[in-house]
Amino acid sequence: LDIKSPSITINENxxxxxxxxxDNKNPLYNAFISLDSLHTKYYDISDFNLINITQNDTLFFRTEFSGGKNKEDKYNLNLYxxxxxxxxxxxxxKNSQVxxxxxxxxxxxxxxLKNKIVFDKKLQNFDFETLIFSNNN
Incomplete structure (x- = not known):
């Protein structure tokens, strides 16, 4: 399945x-999503790329993008x-940088394996088991 669109507006975004x-048969990735930009009234995102692969019952995601008006913020997130x-x-x-x-x-x-958030289907109960942010300052 391949979907492309020059632009979409949803609720002023x-x-x-x-x-x-x-492509669930691709050995390198199951899904790839890219956006040139996302403009909201709160924050702008540019050069967004997300790749996903499924192993057993777990979805692994890697995403990289820039944020802010001048693309000064950089995100490199690894999630499952x-x-x-x-x-x-x-x-x-997983190990990520912002x-x-x-x-x-x-x-x-x-x-x-401790840095995770557990939540129910109704999105009413959240358990932040451990979430460690660190920096060199």
Whole structure:
């Protein structure tokens, strides 16, 4: 499945240069999503790329993008999503970096399995098991 669109507006949010490629038989990735830009009244995102692969019952995501009016903020996020034995969603952070307002932050710098958020289907109960942000300042 390949979807492309020059632009889409949803509730005053402007998405430009949209490319979505889904291929469950591709050994390198199952989904690739890119956006040239996303403009909102709160924050702008540019050069957004997300790649996904599924292994067993877990979806792994890697995304890179720039943020801010002048693309000064940089995001490099590695995440996963799975369902636990209690049928709750688990979103985990693998080693990731965020350079926000000229300050480099690490999320789960040690790349352990504890940095995750568990939540129910109704989005009423959230458990932040451990979420470690660190920087060199």
């Amino acid at each position: 402007q998405f430009s240069g949209i490319n979505i490629d889904i 999503h799975t369902i636990n034995k209690d049928k709750n969603s688990v979103v985990g952070f 350079n926000f307002k000229n300050s480099l932050w690490y999320i789960n710098e040690k790349d352990d």
